[in-house]
Amino acid sequence: MQQASWIAVDWGTSNLRLWAIGPEGQVLAERSSADGMGGLEPDRFEPALLALAGDLLAPERKTDVLICGMAGARQGWVEAPYAAVPCAPAGGAPTPAPARDSRLSVRILPGLSQAGPADVMRGEETQIAGFLAGHPDFNGTLCLPGTHTKWVRVADGRITRFRTAMTGELFALLSTASVLRHSVSIEGFSEAAFLDGFDQAAASPLTLALDLFSIRPASLLADTAPEASRARLSGLLIGAELASVRDFWDGCPVVVIGTAALSQRYREGLHRLGAEAAISDHPALALEGLRAAHARFAKEKT
Amino acid sequence: MQQASWIAVDWGTSNLRLWAIGPEGQVLAERSSADGMGGLEPDRFEPALLALAGDLLAPERKTDVLICGMAGARQGWVEAPYAAVPCAPAGGAPTPAPARDSRLSVRILPGLSQAGPADVMRGEETQIAGFLAGHPDFNGTLCLPGTHTKWVRVADGRITRFRTAMTGELFALLSTASVLRHSVSIEGFSEAAFLDGFDQAAASPLTLALDLFSIRPASLLADTAPEASRARLSGLLIGAELASVRDFWDGCPVVVIGTAALSQRYREGLHRLGAEAAISDHPALALEGLRAAHARFAKEKT
Numbered sequence: 001m002q003q004a005s006w007i008a009v010d011w012g013t014s015n016l017r018l019w020a021i022g023p024e025g026q027v028l029a030e031r032s033s034a035d036g037m038g039g040l041e042p043d044r045f046e047p048a049l050l051a052l053a054g055d056l057l058a059p060e061r062k063t064d065v066l067i068c069g070m071a072g073a074r075q076g077w078v079e080a081p082y083a084a085v086p087c088a089p090a091g092g093a094p095t096p097a098p099a100r101d102s103r104l105s106v107r108i109l110p111g112l113s114q115a116g117p118a119d120v121m122r123g124e125e126t127q128i129a130g131f132l133a134g135h136p137d138f139n140g141t142l143c144l145p146g147t148h149t150k151w152v153r154v155a156d157g158r159i160t161r162f163r164t165a166m167t168g169e170l171f172a173l174l175s176t177a178s179v180l181r182h183s184v185s186i187e188g189f190s191e192a193a194f195l196d197g198f199d200q201a202a203a204s205p206l207t208l209a210l211d212l213f214s215i216r217p218a219s220l221l222a223d224t225a226p227e228a229s230r231a232r233l234s235g236l237l238i239g240a241e242l243a244s245v246r247d248f249w250d251g252c253p254v255v256v257i258g259t260a261a262l263s264q265r266y267r268e269g270l271h272r273l274g275a276e277a278a279i280s281d282h283p284a285l286a287l288e289g290l291r292a293a294h295a296r297f298a299k300e301k302t
Numbered sequence: 303m304q305q306a307s308w309i310a311v312d313w314g315t316s317n318l319r320l321w322a323i324g325p326e327g328q329v330l331a332e333r334s335s336a337d338g339m340g341g342l343e344p345d346r347f348e349p350a351l352l353a354l355a356g357d358l359l360a361p362e363r364k365t366d367v368l369i370c371g372m373a374g375a376r377q378g379w380v381e382a383p384y385a386a387v388p389c390a391p392a393g394g395a396p397t398p399a400p401a402r403d404s405r406l407s408v409r410i411l412p413g414l415s416q417a418g419p420a421d422v423m424r425g426e427e428t429q430i431a432g433f434l435a436g437h438p439d440f441n442g443t444l445c446l447p448g449t450h451t452k453w454v455r456v457a458d459g460r461i462t463r464f465r466t467a468m469t470g471e472l473f474a475l476l477s478t479a480s481v482l483r484h485s486v487s488i489e490g491f492s493e494a495a496f497l498d499g500f501d502q503a504a505a506s507p508l509t510l511a512l513d514l515f516s517i518r519p520a521s522l523l524a525d526t527a528p529e530a531s532r533a534r535l536s537g538l539l540i541g542a543e544l545a546s547v548r549d550f551w552d553g554c555p556v557v558v559i560g561t562a563a564l565s566q567r568y569r570e571g572l573h574r575l576g577a578e579a580a581i582s583d584h585p586a587l588a589l590e591g592l593r594a595a596h597a598r599f600a601k602e603k604t
Contacts, residue, residue, distance in 0.1 A: 074522070075484075082523070117512070118519040148481070148515060164515040166480065173475045178468065179450070182377075205508055207546045209539075210419070213450060213466040217420040220376070221384070237511075244509045 002028050004056045006064035008290035009049070011071035012123055013038045013147075016048060019287050020056040021294075027287075029056060037070040045077035046099050049106075062105040066094065066294050068286060069123035072108040082113035082120060086160045090129035090293045109293060112159060119164055123286065124150045127257060130288030131280060132157060140253030143277070145262045147172070149241065151248040163248070165241045174212065175233060183219035188227030189234075197235025198269050205243035211236055234265065242269050249275045257285060304330050306358045308366035310592035311351070313373035314425055315340040315449075318350060321589050322358040323596075329589075331358060339372040339379075347379035348401050351408075364407040368396065368596050370588060371425035374410040384415035384422060388462045392431035392595045411595060414461060421466055425588065426452045429559060432590030433582060434459060442555030445579070447564045449474070451543065453550040465550070467543045476514065477535060485521035490529030491536075499537025500571050507545035513538055536567065544571050551577045559587060 004020035011017075014036040020028040035048035049065065057063045072080030072095065083092035094107035111122035124144050132138060136157065144150040147168040153160045175184045201208060215233055218224045224232075242249070249270055254277035256263040263279045270277045282288070306322035313319075316338040322330040337350035351367065359365045374382030374397065385394035396409035413424035426446050434440060438459065446452040449470040455462045477486045503510055517535055520526045526534075544551070551572055556579040558565040565581045572579045584590070 113519065113523055115523070118516045118523055120519040120522055163512045165511045166515045167511060169480050170511065173479055177475055177479060178471050208510070209467045209469060209472065209543055210465045210546055213468045214420045217415065217422040220422055221415055221417070221420055241511055244512055 003058040004028060004053075004063055006066065006294060007053055007056065008287050008294070009065060009067040009069075009071070010123065010126070010286040010290070011045075011067050011069040011076075012036055013070045016052060017286075018049075018053055019284070019290075020053065021291075025291070030284075037073060037076050040076075042075075042077060045071060045097070046101065046104070046106075049104075050101060057101075057103040059103065061103070063103055064294070065104060065106045066109070066290050066297075067097070067106065068109045068126035068290060068293075071097075072111060073122055076108075077106075078108065080108040080110045083110045085112055085114050085162065086158050087112070088129070088158050089125040089132065090289050091296075094293070094297070107297075109290075112162070114162060117163065119162060121150055121162065121164070124152070125159065126289035126293070127285040128152060128154070128159065128289065129292050130282070130285035130290075131255070131257060133288050133292045134282070138253075138255070140255065141248045143249070143254060143256045143258075143266055145256065145258040145266050151245045153248060153252075163245060165244065167237045167241045171234060171237055175230060180212070180215050180229070180233065183216050183224070183226060184230045184233055185226035186230075188230060190225070190228040190231040192231075193224075193228035194231040194235040194265065195268075195272070197232035198239040198272065199235075201236040201239030202243050202269070202273060203239075205240040208236060208240045238265060238269050242266075242273060249273075249277070254278070255280055257282075305360040306330060306355075306365055308368065308596060309355055309358065310589050310596070311367060311369040311371075311373070312425065312428070312588040312592070313347075313369050313371040313378075314338055315372045318354060319588075320351075320355055321586070321592075322355065323593075327593070332586075339375060339377065342378075344377075344379060347373060347399070348403065348406070348408075351406075352403060359403075359405040361405065363405070365405055366596070367406060367408045368411065368592050368599075369399070369408065370411045370428035370592060370595075373399075374413060375424055378410075379408075380410065382410040382412045385412045387414055387416050387464065388460050389414070390431070390460050391427040391434065392591050393598075396595070396599070409599075411592075414464070416464060419465065421464060423452055423464065423466070426454070427461070428591035428595070429587040430454060430456070430461065430591070431594050432584070432587035432592075433557070433559060435590050435594045436584070440555075440557070442557065443550045445551075445556060445558045445560075445568055447558065447560040447568050453547045455550060455554075465547060467546065469539045469543045473536060473539055477532060482514070482517050482531070482535065485518050485526070485528060486532045486535055487528035488532075490532060492527070492530040492533040494533075495526075495530035496533040496537040496567065497570075497574070499534035500541040500574065501537075503538040503541030504545050504571070504575060505541075507542040510538065510542045540567060540571050544568075544575060551575075551579070556580070557582055559584075 017032040080095035092110040097106040319334040382397035394412040
C-alpha cells in the first residue's frame with residue numbers, strides 16, 4: 001500500500017469514512033467503518049483511526065490527518081469550537097487533537113453556530129465547502145436532508161444563516177418506536193401515499209401532530225398497507241418541513257445535497273410547491289471540502 | 303376477603319387496574335399491576351386477571367368482569383369492535399372474551415372510531431362516560447392529556463367528534479431517544495421555560511420541527527439547564543398542539559381530565575390563549591363509566 005501524503009476524514013455520529021490522499025492529490029484508498037462518534041469514548045478515537053488507516057501512515061514522519069464532523073463535538077475526540085455565521089464554510093482554524101502515535105498529526109475542523117435562532121452544524125459545513133469549491137459563484141439555498149436536515153443560505157461564498165429540522169430523526173423514531181410502528185413497514189414505499197401525505201401537510205402543516213396519529217386508525221379502520229403508511233409518514237413530515245422553511249426556498253435557487261432517494265423526495269416536494277431544485281450528485285462533497293481546507297492551511301503555512 | 307358482585311377493569315397498554323364491587327355498589331378492593339396489554343399475548347390475559355383478582359371471585363357462580371381499554375384492541379384479549387361516532391360514550395354492546403375458568407364471565411367494552419378524519423380511542427370513552435354520569439348536562443370539549451391526548455366534543459350526552467395528538471409520545475421519544483436527550487433532564491421542570499416554549503410555539507406553530515432542534519444548540523451554546531430544556535420541550539409541544547386544535551377550545555367550555563401536573567399545564571396554556579378550562583379532579587372516572595355501563599347492561603337484561 002502506497003503511503004498517504006495526508007488523510008481526509010469525515011467522522012460522523014454513526015460512521016467513520018476516510019480517504020488517503022497521494023502526493024498528486026489522487027485518492028489512494030477510501031475506507032469506512034461503523035466506529036462513529038456516538039459509540040466512542042474520547043480515548044478510543046485514535047485506536048479507531050489507526051485500526052482503519054494505520055497501514056497508510058509513513059513510518060518515519062508525521063502524516064496530516066484532517067477531520068470534519070462529530071469527532072469535534074463536546075463528546076468527541078476533542079472539542080473543536082464553533083465558528084459563528086456569517087462566515088465561509090470550513091474557513092475557521094482547526095483544533096489539534098491529542099495523539100500518542102508519533103506518526104499522527106491530527107486536526108479537527110470547527111462546526112458552525114448561529115446565535116439567533118440558536119442552531120449548530122458539524123460536518124455539513126465541509127460538504128458545503130466542497131460544493132462551493134465546484135460552484136464558487138453559487139448564491140441561493142442548499143438543502144442537506146438527513147437525520148437533521150440542514151437548510152443553508154449561501155451568498156458570496158459565505159453561509160449567512162441556517163436552520164435545522166429534525167425530520168429524519170422524527171421519521172426514524174415514529175416509524176420504529178411509537179404506536180405507529182404497528183402500522184408502518186420497515187421498508188417499501190408508495191409514491192402515491194407519499195404525495196398524498198405531502199400535499200396534506202404542506203396545505204395544513206398546523207395539524208401535523210394530529211395527522212401523524214391518523215396513520216394508526218387508517219390502518220386499523222381501512223387496512224392501509226404498511227408500505228403506504230410508511231410513505232405517508234414521510235410525506236407528512238417533509239410537507240410540514242417545507243412549509244416551515246418557505247423563506248429558504250421561495251424565490252431562490254435550491255440545490256439538494258443528499259442520498260439519491262431522499263433528495264428526489266425533497267425535489268418532488270419543492271416542485272409541487274412551485275419551486276425548482278437541482279440535485280447535487282457528487283459522491284463525496286466532504287472530501288472536496290477537506291481538500292479545500294487542507295490546501296488553505298498549506299498555503300497559510302508557507 | 304369479601305367476594306365481588308362484579309369486577310370493573312381498566313386495562314391499558316401499560317397497566318391493569320381493577321375494582322371489586324360489592325352488592326351495594328361499594329368498592330371492596332382496588333388493585334393494579336404492570337400487566338398492561340402491551341406485554342401480553344392473547345392467552346395471557348386470563349392468567350393476569352386471575353393473578354390479580356382470583357381471590358375476589360365467588361367459588362360457585364360466575365362473576366361479571368367488565369373491561370374497558372386496550373385489552374379490546376386487535377392485539378389484546380379479544381378484539382372488541384369500535385362503535386362509530388357520533389354516539390354515546392361506552393354505549394355500544396360489549397364483546398365476550400374467552401375464559402377457561404368457570405367462575406369468569408368477561409366482557410370488553412368497544413372503543414370509538416371516527417371515519418373522517420380517521421381516528422380511534424380505547425378507554426378514554428369510558429372515562430368520558432364516567433364524567434357524563436356526574437355531569438349529564440355538559441356540553442363542550444373534554445381534553446384528556448396523556449401519551450395520546452384526546453380532544454373530544456360532547457353534546458347532549460353524545461360524542462360528536464374527536465382528534466388525537468401524539469404530544470405525550472413525542473415528548474417521551476424526543477426527551478429519551480433523540481439527540482435532545484443530551485440536553486434534556488429526566489426529571490425537574492422550570493415554569494418560566496415551559497411558558498417561554500409554549501408562547502413561542504403557540505405564536506409560531508409552523509416552525510415546530512425547527513424550534514424543537516433549537517433545544518440542542520441552546521444547551522451547547524448558552525448552557526441552558528437540562529430542567530429548563532425539558533420544560534421548554536413540553537411547552538413547545540403543548541403550544542403547537544393547542545394551536546392545532548383551536549376549533550375544539552375556542553369559544554367552548556373545556557374540562558381537562560388527567561394527572562394533576564399535566565392538567566395544570568394544559569389549563570395554563572389555554573388560559574394564555576384566552577380560554578378558560580376547568581380540571582376534573584375525580585380520581586377514577588373509568589370506574590364511574592364502567593359502573594354506568596354495567597348498570598345499563600343489568601337493566602337491559604331484565
